[in-house]
Amino acid sequence: YLSFVEAVLAAECDFWQLSRNLFIVNGWNREANAATSTFYHLHMVVVGTERRCHCLCPEGRQNNQCIHVRFLLDHGDEKFPIDHRMTGKIWEENKTFLFSRNVECYEPLTIHNVFSVPSPGVLESIKNRAVVEHFGDDTGSGVWRCSKDPNIRNCRHILFARDSLQQHVQMDHLATDTNTERNLILYHDMPAVSSRQIPPPHWARIRQDGQLPAIPAFNQPPEVIPLGTASSCPCNSDSRSSYDPMVPTETRRCEVYGLTRMWACQIEVQKCSLCRRRFIGPDCQELGLFNWNNRVLLSHDLLDDYTSSFSASETPFVAWVAVLTRRYDTYQSPSPFLSEKRFRVIWFAYAALLALENDMRCSKCGPTPNITIWDGVTLAFNRKNLKASLSPPTTIHPNSKIRDGARHPTRPQCFDAPLRKLIRYVLTGPPLRWINNEESMADLFTVDDDPSDDDSEEVAISKKATRVAAARQKAFKDMHARLERIEFVVNQLMEIDTSIGCLFERCYGRNALAKGKAIAHAYTSLFMQMAADESVLQLTTRSVIESLKRFVEKPSFLTASHLNMFPALYSVVMLELSVNHQETVTDETLGLCRWVMIRGMTVLMSSITHEGGEKDAQELESARKWQKTGSCYSMPKIRHRPQYPLIHRDGMTDVGGQAKRGDGCGKYYSEYGQKRLTGGIMVVWCTHTVCYGFHCIPASEGRNEVFSAIYTHWEQAPEIVVYDYACNLAPYAMAREPTFFARSKFLIDHFHSMGHNSCGNACKLMTYVATNPDLDKINSSAAECGNSGILRIRKSVSYMTQDHAIIYTKTFLSIRNRLIIR
Secondary structure, three states, X not given: OHHHXXXXXXXOOOEEEOOOOEXXXXXXXXXXXEEEEEEEEEEEEEEOOEEEEEEOOHHHHHOOOXXXXXXXXXXXXXXXXXXXXXXXXXXXXXXXXXXXXXXXXXXXXXXXXXXXXXXXXXXXXXXXXXXEEEEEOOOOOEEXXXXXXXXXXXXXHHHHHHHHHHHHHHOOOOOOXXXXXXXXXXXXXXXXXXXXXXXXXHHHOOHHXXXXXXXXXXXXXXXXXXXXXXXXXXXXXXXXXXXXXXXXXXXXXXXXXXXXXXXXXXXXXXXXXXXXXXXXXXXXXXXXEEEOOOOEEEEHHHHHHHHHHHHHOOOOHHHXXXXXXXXXXXXXXXXXXXXXXXXXXXXXXXXXOEOOOOOOOEOOOEOOOOEEEEEEEOOOOEHHHOOOOOOOOOOOOOOOOEOOOXXXXXXXXXXXXXXXXXXHHHHOOOOOOOOOOOOOHHHHOOOOOOOOOOOOHHHHHHHHHHHHHHHHHHHHHHHHHHHHOHHHHHHHHHHHOHHHHHHHHHHHOHHHHHOOXXXXXXXXXXHHHHOOOOOHHHHOOHHHHHHHHHHHHOOOHHHHHHHOOOHHHHHHHHHHHHHHHOOOOOHHXXXXXXXXXXXXXXXXXXXXXOOOOOOOXXXXXXXXXXXXXXXXXXXXXXXXXXXXXOOOOOOOXXXXXXXXXXXXXXOEEOOOOOOOEOOOEEEEEOOOOOEEEEEEOOOOOOHHHHHHHHHHHXXXXXXXXXXXXXXXXXXXXXXXXXXXXXXXXXXXXHHHHOOOOOOOHHHEHHHOOOOOHHHHOOOOOHHHHHHHHHHHHHHHXXXXXXXXXXXXXXXXXXXXXXXXXX
């Protein structure tokens, strides 16, 4: 301790006060009695005359009082007298301190700068401060290191330190470092020595893999693992240093880990010509080995065993490593198994090289399925691990098209809101019937009643009579009110189109009801769908409009059969064609078909302000770019997501909570994930539960995820898009790219339809299965089945970095697809 005091007082050991409460101190080596090159933060608060301290040095973390705290208590009054004029909670100001600046070398000029940098937007604590060091010149070039993010070359702490350096150099407190990308965070990704693509495990290979190199089952390593033509050094991932037979080699000890034990053997290496600390090593693929760093090698069988385990059941790294550790003990391995942390790093390096390609495609649905099923999954990692490289399809590219004219169409429904509401009121409830004055309410309405068991028989009879009378009176008034509004509805519909008004009167007018003839449910269903709050384009896609045109020109069974994607109208037309085997429909129904066709075409044409579908993302992308962007689809990206400046909140995340649209959908948007996590992933499936791709969601799921993924990757929009919020997705897509999505039908799957009570039946898949056997074959729960499997890895992913989470998810989905395809 005395040596430490002398070193501090002699300025041989740094001990600086940055603010009234914040200090920065050098570490201390007790054995050598010398300062270390490591810096730690110390927090001091004065309570009365007492100094209360907290130091982050290793000794301070273990004990309440370390050598730094002791010095401050003993010599603080002398060296650091309390000055209340100094700022207190300096880290609240988000200030960066440059507290040390020394010239290390003059030729070339190298200055060692050391900064104390706060973490923005986090808890006020010295634990959230980082020490950033810089070796270089005053331009900011050189080497930057951060104590909090040692694996990142350009983290947020380093960005703040870069700005602070320029503020000191330029004597301008507003200066910034313009030589670095503000949104770019570069990570140290040190790859393994093995560099060749690794074939999938034998149990996960598919016909689409083609001819793969034979990987032998590993039994025992040779005494010396030799260098070969594929040997290289991973010091430069862009251009790896390769083996040179003319340069001398040497052998070193290495450890080889198999399924049951570890072997110690020799490995041949060669000094790397590009770096001083690393060696060129053998790839070892022909031996069934994965060379991590020339000191640790693992068999492919061992690494594939973990892949098999986590893809079959929930298997975190910790649990699997515990099993392997016990297995090694059972087989009396000369050395125990690797630590969980080391194995995890090695497995991700191995998985990054796995050739899991051509597996996000169903052999039955083809490269671009016409029926797609979308769903968001709560497979999320911590938001603090988000990197600027994440680029989902929703990302706006500098070359993105700007759609200045796109906007939501005004009143795209069949009728205006008051009339829609009135039609729904008239047609909802018990079947309509005419009421004659001489009929009593008892003849008209029957009421079921269950008397209380607690009452006596006489009291129960009296109460029942009262309840029945009240119920009949209410039913009578409701029926009478509905009947009174029929004439008004007919008149309103007559003003829109005579055929529609006449058809409504023919079904529900006084003369029709007075006859007491039952009204076919098909007519009620048709008018209810036309009175729904959805756009007419949800009823009539461009394909339906074309089918209506052919039917109106030539009504027949043949032309009517193509109306099956408008089930309500299809049922009415087929009903009338079937009456007495006539080959035509009534004039009213034909007129309604003509009006719906014109109305649908009018809304569609008014929505089109641009042609759309231009391929503006034709640049070549590396095959492994998905590992950084978090967007992996079987189809290449062919477009950028456009911008729509006139559409309110375009590109922004959908707000959580109830999706209020007047009297429309009452379904709640799920607020996926917790606040500390990202928004999970968006996954697309075919009807055979094969995953066609996914992308990571930075914030929260919304309609933009599905819209952007389809628009950027599909050559032509799918005919059927199944999504649990299809009722909202349809107007979202049609307002932005009406030409591209003109033939797409957006439908809610069977499972989620129950929650859309206020939505019209035109946006529910169950409405179409009766008239479309092909749609009845759709496994609309494919997404839910796939999601249930994905949830096995949810816990593991929540603790991963972004790169690891992406690789882990892609590996799981590829293995799952391969087992289905096989």
